[in-house]
Amino acid sequence: PSPNYLGVGDKLDEEGFRAHIRKSILAARGCEMEITQRDVYTINHDIDKAHRYVQIIREEIEKNWR
Secondary structure, three states: OOOHHHHOOOOOOHHHHHHHHHHHHHHHOOOOOOOOOOOOOOOOOOHHHHHHHHHHHHHHHHHHOO
């Protein structure tokens, strides 16, 4: 995913990120897929932002992968 969702701004754009990750999941359906995050230099001291980021990925996998 784009590092901008996690590393830019004080708040996570949940709807934008959800749409972004859903598009990737749907495109890869039926294939092996690995999600990694690179090039994030700060989360603005907000660990909850990172937790929510992972939670959204898990929710979208449950809804759209299986």
